[in-house]
Amino acid sequence: MDDGTGGSRARVGRPRDPRLGEAVVAATLELLAEDGYAQLTVERIAARAGVGKASLYRRWPDKVSIVLEAVSRSPERPSAPDTGSLRGDARAYLRTLVRYRTLHADAIAAISSQALCDERFGDAFRVGMAEPIMAGMRVILERAIARGELTPGTDIALLSSVPPALLQAQRLVAGRHPDEAFVERIVDQFFSPHPDESELP
Amino acid sequence: MDDGTGGSRARVGRPRDPRLGEAVVAATLELLAEDGYAQLTVERIAARAGVGKASLYRRWPDKVSIVLEAVSRSPERPSAPDTGSLRGDARAYLRTLVRYRTLHADAIAAISSQALCDERFGDAFRVGMAEPIMAGMRVILERAIARGELTPGTDIALLSSVPPALLQAQRLVAGRHPDEAFVERIVDQFFSPHPDESELP
């Protein structure tokens, strides 16, 4: 969030301990994995990280912001290797995305909820969470255009938002995390060029 | 939720006041519109409705359930008139859906969040919220198949989940409610049969 390196203010006083941020993120991720978001408490984060509550509130404005940063810096972040084809790229990326969402399911729910309510938090959410995920998708789509798998006029912005949107929706509609079979359905429907066919996706 | 007419046990004592449920739903909708979900309190609902807190908890198991019922019974519920074409149906339906979501934006966010966390609430959410919306979409898609605008093998389940998923996602990604222009993009991309073209959506 605020790394303490902010420009204009003079760099006086004791500098922030960089290990504190790491410890907080790690503790948050641990607690999230162990007990879920509902049991997550600022006090518990502080205790687990061996950190004072005031230090948390010096760096983050509130609880969800801590969770947002923790989840954003999770080692399970989706990645987009170049497999040589749109189908392969999409499948690989979506699988990592499913894993990531599964791992942090209710943390992401809480963050999303907050992003919907609180405009200022929404920006942090977009920068730390939504954009990076869609950026991965965009890279894949642009590679596909470069390969000729998609026409240059393709609405990348819209298309790159479809997979995360569907994963989130499926979670709600089906009541459980989407699995790899669902990934296949998405890949088949939206990321499989059909040169010979006229039907809708 | 519980209408008090439950069967086997004798109906003794004072009957439930039917106006109470109405008053609670109305009060909840008002408060939601005025201050948003974050400011919504069971106590405030009770006060606004002129109702005792215990009466609320006799009818609904918890706060989100009240909100779910209120939003589900909102007069702005999406509807799907038959316009004669897939494009027209989808456009009309999505416009009402956008209005509905705009009106209850953060209530829906809170409900969705709860549905993600709490398995039992998830069912109520699906029955009261997700299914009705997707059912409207399914009707439209089935009409389109009957008209021959879509091939019979179309994955209606997946396709009917795309619009609500994208609306929700757009809200998060763009930081504001989707408007009618966004509806047009969705309609163009996913609900406009292109008999002559081979490209991906």
Add this chain to the structure above:
Amino acid sequence: MDDGTGGSRARVGRPRDPRLGEAVVAATLELLAEDGYAQLTVERIAARAGVGKASLYRRWPDKVSIVLEAVSRSPERPSAPDTGSLRGDARAYLRTLVRYRTLHADAIAAISSQALCDERFGDAFRVGMAEPIMAGMRVILERAIARGELTPGTDIALLSSVPPALLQAQRLVAGRHPDEAFVERIVDQFFSPHPDESELP
């Protein structure tokens, strides 16, 4: 403090549990005796009394007010038996007063400090603490006047404030609780009629 019987407001809703007040007072006195005022915490009072923190703050505006009521209702409150003479009455009363002050030494320090700072609390202090103690002294002095041990013109108001004032001061000046020897000095100086003289100072 507030016994919930306050007049004008209608007696609707669940009445206050009278045992709660007792439990809080008892818990406060216990904790005070065990660990002293410095270790006294609202949270600990609530836990010891088996009471929610909110219930405390519903009845008392802050921590010191709880302590004031607890100390005011302490079973060790000074009493003034009629021994038949001013000397005897004063000695007996001052001994109970010393015991009382010794028992609640730092609680009384905290209360006094607050009374000095906070005007509104000062009233509660006078009603619950200072007045009752001086009233005991006044009774003794009035009995002495009735017996003829003091002249009717004696400044009872001033004289009755001397012992508590000196006990408090001695505690500060000597650094330890005044003992019975000090009581004797006060009795000798201020509450011993001098047969040959017509009046006390």
Add this chain to the structure above:
Amino acid sequence: MDDGTGGSRARVGRPRDPRLGEAVVAATLELLAEDGYAQLTVERIAARAGVGKASLYRRWPDKVSIVLEAVSRSPERPSAPDTGSLRGDARAYLRTLVRYRTLHADAIAAISSQALCDERFGDAFRVGMAEPIMAGMRVILERAIARGELTPGTDIALLSSVPPALLQAQRLVAGRHPDEAFVERIVDQFFSPHPDESELP
């Protein structure tokens, strides 16, 4: 408190800035006068004095010690001019004492409270606060004995503690600072030789 001239260790390194102590005392007195002890914060003292918090804690062990020193060095300290009579001396001294106590009312309350709780601080309190005030009173009483206004056997220790004790008590009992009328009452009662009688109480 610690003047930095402490003996055995070599005096190397940068010497303490003597103006720092002055600035801190001045800032403390200002803040005390402006907002009272309850609003007094070490951080605010440091900010007002233009001083680092660490510099405060290098010189004083804790907050009350700072306040004690500040109040002890207040320019309003009571003084005891020789007016030629016990009545005059006592009246003059008590008036300065009332002014002093009025000026630093709640600071003195806080200091007294701390002195009651913390044994080690009690010593500092006695040296810096209680003793100097009673010493002034003792000088007056000794002059009175020298003049023959008091008998040599008078219990000076007890009598010299009466005025400060009564002023403190009156503040608590009456809920406001004692005024000059109250000084007169004390003077009349305790420091007015009665020509016809052989001794003061």
Add this chain to the structure above:
DNA sequence: GTCTAACCGAGACGGTACGTCCTGTCTTAGT
């Protein structure tokens, strides 16, 4: 003239208590 230890302002840190708020349950008196 450098060295160097103690000083200095600034402010981050661990810790702890406070007082507020809200939830979901319970207890009255009254319909």
Add this chain to the structure above:
DNA sequence: ACTAAGACAGGACGTACCGTCTCGGTTAGAC
């Protein structure tokens, strides 16, 4: 049996302050 009112246990939140520590930088006396 229901209702309105509101007290209750519990517990998280975010704030504030304390006393300590850690920076970069300064200021003498020691060498």
